[in-house]
Amino acid sequence: MTGPDLAGRTALVTGGSRGLGLAIARKLCASGVDVLINYAGSDEDAEKAVASLTGLRGTARAVKADVTDSAALDSMLAQIHSLDIFVHNCSRLTPMFALATDPGVVDESLAIALRPLLAGAARLAELMADRPGRIIAVSSSGAHKAVPGYVAAGVAKAAMESAVRYLAAELAGRGIAVNAVSTSKIDKGDRTVRPEQIKALAARTPAGRLTTPDDVAGVVALLCADEAAWIHGQVITADGGLGIV
Numbered sequence: 001m002t003g004p005d006l007a008g009r010t011a012l013v014t015g016g017s018r019g020l021g022l023a024i025a026r027k028l029c030a031s032g033v034d035v036l037i038n039y040a041g042s043d044e045d046a047e048k049a050v051a052s053l054t055g056l057r058g059t060a061r062a063v064k065a066d067v068t069d070s071a072a073l074d075s076m077l078a079q080i081h082s083l084d085i086f087v088h089n090c091s092r093l094t095p096m097f098a099l100a101t102d103p104g105v106v107d108e109s110l111a112i113a114l115r116p117l118l119a120g121a122a123r124l125a126e127l128m129a130d131r132p133g134r135i136i137a138v139s140s141s142g143a144h145k146a147v148p149g150y151v152a153a154g155v156a157k158a159a160m161e162s163a164v165r166y167l168a169a170e171l172a173g174r175g176i177a178v179n180a181v182s183t184s185k186i187d188k189g190d191r192t193v194r195p196e197q198i199k200a201l202a203a204r205t206p207a208g209r210l211t212t213p214d215d216v217a218g219v220v221a222l223l224c225a226d227e228a229a230w231i232h233g234q235v236i237t238a239d240g241g242l243g244i245v
Helices: 019-030 043-052 070-078 103-118 121-127 151-174 195-204 213-224
Strands: 010-013 034-039 060-064 085-088 134-140 177-183 235-237
Touching: 010 019, 019 034, 019 043, 019 085, 019 213, 034 043, 043 060, 070 103, 070 121, 103 151, 121 151, 134 151, 134 213, 151 177, 177 213
Parallel strands: 010 034, 010 085, 034 060, 085 134, 134 177, 177 235
Antiparallel strands: none
8 A cells, every 4th residue: 555654653543443443544554654453342353453454564553442431541541652643533323313312322422522532632642742743533424414314423523523623723733733534425345335325326426436444544644644734623525526516
């Protein structure tokens, strides 16, 4: 894989053991980054994820912690001596509609979206002291569009994008750039999306296909490059143009 030269940097990717998180970890590792893959679930998945990055320019190891738990988040960050990149990729989708919301699920979605950023912000700033730090959150089009059945996740992503702007304003003076990367429906190749749905969305996308995890990972890596240092508090959309039509 090609990408910016990020050799010598260290990154922590939450939700990094599979799917989009693993694609981001792979892209960063291929760019020379030493990647910490955070996960809260399957140890086996985490081991497979680390093994899949063997042979790339950087290194990879797994760190287990539920980043929605403030104590667990603090404990994990306390074990890290320095950090250049923090990618917040954790999310959970529980389909529901606005007129039939489950308050507990909404609260859980907000905790997943916000706690790693807001509860961890001060410690992340310390770990990135004297470095060109990057904090990048993964968002979605559901943060600003009404996607059927996506209300809990959409509201949480919208709140997360707001948190990105607040953090960007406070951390820019310390040389830390905080941004978000947003996308629409992702083709993960796991058959969770019906073939006819893939075909229909691809036909609507100016670039001619659905977004893949590697597409999003590429934008995350670009935001970590030195040349992106003057981008602060922005939500960069990577969707092949789907959102403009």
